[in-house]
Amino acid sequence: MSSNVLNKVGATIVKLSKSLRVQLLCWVLFTLFGAIAFNLYDSFWTADATAKLVTDRTLLASARVIAEAVQVDEGGNAQVDVPPAALEMFDTGFGDRVFYQVTTAWGSLISGFPDVPLPVVQRVGEDRTFHGAGVRIMMLEHPVVGLPADGAISVTVAVTHNSQYAMRRQLWFSDFSKQFILVFVASLVTILGLQWGLAPALRLRDAVRERGRNRLDPLPPEMVQTEFRPLVHALNDHMERVQNQMAAQRRFVSNAAHQLRTPLALISTQASVAAREKDADRRDEALVALRTSTRQISRLASQLLTLSRAEPGSRRPRSDATDLSKAAREILEAHAEEALKCNIDVGLEADGPVVVEGDGTMLREMLVNLIDNAIRYTRENGRITVTVRQADGYAIVTVEDNGPGIPQGEREQVFERFYRIIGTEAEGSGLGLSIVREVVDGTGGGVSLDEAEGGGLVVTVRLPIR
Ligand SMILES: Nc1ncnc2c1ncn2[C@@H]1O[C@H](COP(=O)(O)OP(=O)(O)O)[C@@H](O)[C@H]1O
Ligand SMILES: [Mg+2]
Incomplete structure (x- = not known):
């Protein structure tokens, strides 16, 4: 039962694979899908880069706000009261967590988490892991008036990936849906185009199929596109040859029948004469004539047979x-x-x-x-x-x-x-x-x-x- 179904499915696939319509559609879709796959790969990385850029800008802005809030007291100690706005700018509704660290240039912690990972280069965003979560981090060095030595602090801000990834997904998805619509429309147009393009060829098929057995007049080549016209011309040439052959055949048969009829009539007459004749000598005469006519007709028959055998295709070469x-x-x-x-x-x-x-x-x-x-x-x-x-x-x-x-x-x-x-x-x-x-x-x-x-x-x- 199931092998029967499999066989049927297999047969249908084989049949479809031989259809010009299916073949062309496959080629078009194959090319289209190839182009789209490449495009999606490319647009994923574009979306990724855009999302990173936007996150980095926010990180830099946040670090700058924090750096600007650093103050130095009379004792030369730096202190910071982190403004809420510096952290609230990450509140985009995706539940991101923010970490920060403010240290002096010589590494003593002013505020924040002591173990935030430090990027290699300042003002360049990096992806790291912190407390088991993926984060985007950015570090900013900022001069502070009143600090001893080189008088700078460094602010590092880290934010979890939720918002960045959401943005990437969103950008990519909008591209994805556009491409999907493109494939759909292209397939539809291709199918309609094929239907429209192949219609004349199908009409030609039906025209040939619907013809009576003896209809051999030429088909109009204009009924199909230029590519198919040589086929119609070849078909017309073939039908003309068949027509001529049929006419020759008809002529031959009618001639042959005519040739056979005359001696046969003669034989019939001679036979009646012989049958009626009482005189032995005259009967013999009639019988000799009868034999001659019979020989003649049998020669004609054998010539006809030889001719039909000599015709091309009538005998195995x-x-x-x-x-x-x-x-x-x-x-x-x-x-x-x-x-x-x-x-x-x-x-x-x-x-x-x-x-x-x-x-x-x-x-x-x-x-x-x-x-x-x-x-x-x-x-x-x-x-x-x-x-x-x-x-x-x-x-x-x-x-x-x-x-x-x-x-x-x-x-x-x-x-x-x-x-x-x-x-x-x-x-x-x-x-x-x-x-x-x-x-x-x-x-x-x-x-x-x-x-x-x-x-x-x-x-x-x-x-x-x-
Ligand atoms: N050797 C020949 N000399 C003169 N006439 C010939 C010769 N061969 C053929 N013909 C002429 O050509 C005609 C056609 O010949 P052929 O096709 O052999 O048919 P058939 O001999 O049965 O009449 C003959 O009827 C005859 O008039
Ligand atoms: Mg002869």
């Missing part, structure tokens, strides 16, 4: 060591039959292994798409050359064909998702080059399209070797 020469050879071998069918001459120029770090599967997908395009878009009896080499810390792969090439004006657009050049007959989804671009971007490289010698396309991919 992998860094396999991939030999691009070896990968290119294997992919060309896999496409050999297809190339042979169209009588396309395929060649690979690679001196030796060219190893790059990166996601091996994705790098292969990139090569597959480039080689597939070259075979697909080169007319019969064509020629394809793949080169893999290494230069200036880059692996450079080129895929060159003598097909129709891509017009200058469309060399950027073909990298867009689902973009196909109008009039392209060979089947495809328009995703191949988008996959290539995603993979290349993911490794920090670059890809460019150029016209090959004698027409045709040459694709150059540069990947950094780490």
Whole structure:
């Protein structure tokens, strides 16, 4: 039970210590209390000095009154009749006791207490103890006419500390209360200032919190102070990026659905035709068409999957060591039959292994798409050359064909998702080059399209070797 309470208190303290308001308040109060502690220490000693000074003045005045009352008779003996006023001046209502002693310069007692302690220097107050009580004492030497030898007497007056200490306390306390009021007012002003200063930031917090899930329009930076404006700008930039991404995502999904719908409708029609057909040959024909459409749609699906995997952040970053020469050879071998069918001459120029770090599967997908395009878009009896080499810390792969090439004006657009050049007959989804671009971007490289010698396309991919 009690440990539960302690835990709660601890958690609250941790939470408070993370609050900017509490932190600022602590700093202000810490500084303020430091200054006040120093001030109180200082003012204590000032009050003390003042109280001593006032007591000393009274002691001196009293001693002087007593000294002036000393008289010398015909026999040369000094006598004193201490006037009551000399002692009454200490009656300040604090119950102080007064002691005095009057002696001749040679030390014989004229009047008063014989054992009053004597100060070292005359006219300078000193704190001593007398009869078990703390006293302030003062001694005064005074010439008296008619006395033999050097003709002087010394008067010592001592008074207990009550009045002196009371005065010190009073002076100090008035300072103390002033300081206390100061701290109180300063804390109040600080709290109000913080409340007022932090209000815009809190309003910003609420504005962000209250937004609907899909509200991404920018927040006005003027709603907060200048210090917070970079934060609002960063927030707005971020929301703009998210907005663009969401729009791209929506476009992509709608495009993908559109691309899937057409072949699916075709498949449905072909299936009904095949089912209705009585003639075996014509049914077989319909079934072959059905298989082709199915292959097409399954290729589209797998291209979509590859593209989503190539997007940044969709797969755990992998860094396999991939030999691009070896990968290119294997992919060309896999496409050999297809190339042979169209009588396309395929060649690979690679001196030796060219190893790059990166996601091996994705790098292969990139090569597959480039080689597939070259075979697909080169007319019969064509020629394809793949080169893999290494230069200036880059692996450079080129895929060159003598097909129709891509017009200058469309060399950027073909990298867009689902973009196909109008009039392209060979089947495809328009995703191949988008996959290539995603993979290349993911490794920090670059890809460019150029016209090959004698027409045709040459694709150059540069990947950094780490
Ligand atoms: N080697 C090439 N020669 C000529 N045109 C090409 C070549 N590679 C790509 N293209 C053109 O670029 C378009 C986009 O290619 P790609 O993104 O791979 O999609 P797909 O091949 O599925 O159509 C293709 O439709 C084609 O018109
Ligand atoms: Mg393609």
